[in-house]
Amino acid sequence: MKIGTCVSFSSMEGMEEKLIVLRENRFDSCQLISWSPEAWTDENAAALKTLFEKHGISISAFWCGWEGPCEWNFYTGQLTLGLVPPEYRAIRIKNLCDGADFALKLGVTDVVTHMGFIPENPYDSNFGSFCVAVRQVAMHLKNNGQYLLFETGQETPVTLLRCFETVGCDNLGINLDTANLILYGKANPVDALDVFGKYVRNIHAKDGCYPTNGHNLGCETPIGEGKVDFKRLFKKLYELGYESYVTIEREISGDQQLVDILESRDYLQKIIEEIYGK
Secondary structure, eight states: OOEEEEEEOSSSTTHHHHHHHHHHTTOOEEEEEEOOGGGOOHHHHHHHHHHHHHHTOEEEEEEEOOSSOOOOSSSHHHHHSTTOSHHHHHHHHHHHHHHHHHHHHTTOOEEEEOOOOOOSOTTSHHHHHHHHHHHHHHHHHHHHTOEEEEESSSSOHHHHHHHHHHHOOTTEEEEEETTHHHHTTSOOHHHHHHHHGGGEEEEEEOEEOOOSSSSSOOOEEOTTSSSOOHHHHHHHHHHHTOOSOEEEOOOOOSHHHHHHHHHHHHHHHHHHHHHHOO
16 A cells, blocks of 8 residues: 655646655655646646656546636535536536546546535435536546546535446546545544445545534644544455555645655554554
8 A cells, every 4th residue: 555645736847846855755656636727738748757757656646626716615615616516517527538638648547526515415406417417527537447536525425425326337436535524524534434435446644623613614634633533444444455545635835734744654654554464
């Protein structure tokens, strides 16, 4: 099981320096995160592939952003995020398909995104049309031999499972963000594995606390200081046979970000060694 972290990509400028820092800190994998469709060119794909091979770093997944507004709260988030808002759906379907094609040129099979606040009510008229949009993207990825991964958080585990059942494609998976389920007040990530564990293909290792008001998400914390029980989480993942990537995500900026990431790596490595025996 490889522990990596996130690397952002908006242009080739500074990319080699990011990979050098990654290797200096003993990481050999990452999720490549990009919200810049204009950067998803053939030339950049070739240059990136060469850089990653040069530095011996594998890309566990391509985290594909999309165009249009995005606000990460319980109010305007409902209206702006993912494929749920009908007014942004067409351009974002294109973004996800274009991003998947770019990832394919990098040799990456897992494409991750946030889908938005999927309606909890299956009779909501927007639920059906949303699932049709997901199916369109999933079929494009299937033709590429790729998986479409939903990052957890904005929906309950049962709603996510219902969406998968409704879409009916066999290339849907989950990027389990361990903190997001808590930050959005939707579930405990350990118990959520009882609902959708078989679909987990990638993990964002992150920690945080539950919301304390009805407007804003809960607060992210360094790993080990929030509500995620990582020992129980990895025990359950071991029971499910999960042996894929673990990607540390720390959504702050500045020097402290790297400090927290390195401390998280050591914290998680001890737990993984204890449970997996390696």
